[in-house]
Amino acid sequence: MNYKLITFGCQMNISDSERIASVLKKIKYRPVLDENKADLILINSCSVKQKAIDRIFGQERKWQKLKEQNHNLIIALTGCILEKDKKKFKDKVDLIFDIKKLPELPKKIIEIQQRAKMQQYLEIKPSNIDYFYIKPKYSTKNIAYVPIMTGCNNFCSYCVVPYTRGREISRPIEEILCEVKNLIKKKYKEIILLGQNVNSYNYKFSMDSISSSQTFNFQFLNKFKIKNSKFKINVITFPLLLKIIATLPGKFQINFLTSHPKDISDELIDVMVKCKKIKKELHLPLQSGDDEILRKMNRHYLVDYYLKLIQKIRKKMKKIFLSTDIIVGFPGETKKQFENTVKLCKKIKFNKAFISQYSPRPGTIAAKLNDDISKEEKKRRWKILNNLIN
Ligand code: SF4
Incomplete structure (x- = not known):
């Protein structure tokens, strides 16, 4: 059996796709380029x-044709999909599953194959099964993405992540260390720690709770003043996690994506300075250089804070x-407010910027605002910033 995996979006989705590929390999599906x-x-x-959702929706006809040629073809959809979009896709695909339910994918594929004649649509609802346990099939040989948390509590007004991925969940440290050690053994040169809001990583545990993990070394954590006490709750923050990973032996570098400006602590900066293994790179979304727009975006910081x-x-x-x-052309962004972003970018001199022209995402607070900046004007603003930074 062959599969074609199509990934849209950020590194988190790429990382999830590596886990999907691993699950499919186990049930003897082979990747193909040709649909x-x-x-x-x-x-x-x-x-x-x-x-992305619109592009997938536009594929419907092509899928139907492919299904006519191959009656066994299964079309499945996962990722960050709003309930509203799920309803839209319900009749177009055979299966929609929450990525946290990835371990159940093989069972569902078999069910669909068995019920093919009934043309039944299936949805895997979220459960507590931890999909992070699945070992990914890494897509590159030098760089590996390691998810350390998922979800987001920030509710930026234009973003659907808190609705589709849910609230923040930090991955257990023993699992992260196990995956990282394995990558170091395989001679990966760069390990990128991933999360929607990576620097709000906060994992609470008692030593008692992880004592069952055979791969976990208690002594190793003692040097970070983490006590092996039955009653003490230990907290691993993001700077501490970085410190712990940086002490692992081997030739590798650590990077991380994506940080929220409000969660960059002095401690994190100090750890970045002191640990040679941490790459001196930082991706720090600004989104706008105007206070009023930042407030409307619900970004939890203002220009002065970001600049300092x-x-x-x-x-x-x-x-x-x-x-x-x-983001350029956010609802109501005046020319003056856009100029404030340009001025701030001139001051900061970013090395690189990912600039997007605002488009409303149904289900978000911003989608209720009047998308009043024309396409041409958004493009013009995009060009100005792109020429300035990139
Ligand atoms: S920080 Fe904002 S933009 Fe980033 S995932 Fe969370 S809600 Fe979305």
């Missing part, structure tokens, strides 16, 4: 942009590579 040769087309969709943060970081790491995300 015509596939028995399973699996789309892992992006959460933030409506465009960058100055603090640059003072301690002069050669740091700084990248950012910016």
Whole structure:
């Protein structure tokens, strides 16, 4: 059996696709590039942009044709999909599953194969099964993505992640260390810790609760003042997690994505400065250089805070590579407010920026606002920033 896996979106989705590939390999499905040769087309969709959902929706006819040629073809959909979109896809695909239910995918594929004649649509609802347990089939040989948390509590007004992925869940440290050690053994050169809001990683545990893990070394954690006490609740914050990973022996570098400006602590900056294994790179989404727009975006910081943060970081790491995300044409963004973003970017001199032209994502607070900036104007603003930074 062959499968074609189509991934939209950020590194988190790419990382999820590596786990999907691993599950499919176990049930002897082989990856193919050509959809015509596939028995399973699996789309892992992006959460933030409506465009991805629209593009998938536009594939419907092609899928129907492929299904006419291959009656065994299964079309499945996962990723960050709003309930509203799930309803839209219900009649178009055979299966929609929450990524947290990935371990149940093989069982569901068999069910669909058996019930093929009944043309039955299936949905795997979320459960507590931990899909992080699945060992991914890494797509590159040098760089590996390791998810350390999922979900988000920030509710930026334009984003669907808190609705589709749910609230923040930090992955157990013993699992992260096990995956990282394995990658070091396999000589991976760069390990990228992933999360929608990576620097809010916060894992609470008692030593008692992880004592059952055979791969976990208690002594190793003692040097970080983490006590092997039955009653003590230990907290692993993101800076501490970085410190712990950086002490693992081996030639590798650590990077992480994506940080929220409000969660960049002095402690995190100090750890970045001191640990040679941590790459001196930081992706720090700005989104807008205007206070009023930042408030409307519900970003939890203002321009002055962001600027001072960058100055603090640059003072301690002069050669740091700084990248950012910016949205142009957010509802109501005046020319003056856009100019404020341009001015701020001139001041900061980012090394790279991922600039997007605002498009409303149904289900978000911002989608209720009047999308009043024309396409041409959004494009113009995009060009100005792109020429300035990239
Ligand atoms: S921080 Fe904002 S943009 Fe990022 S995932 Fe959370 S809600 Fe979305």
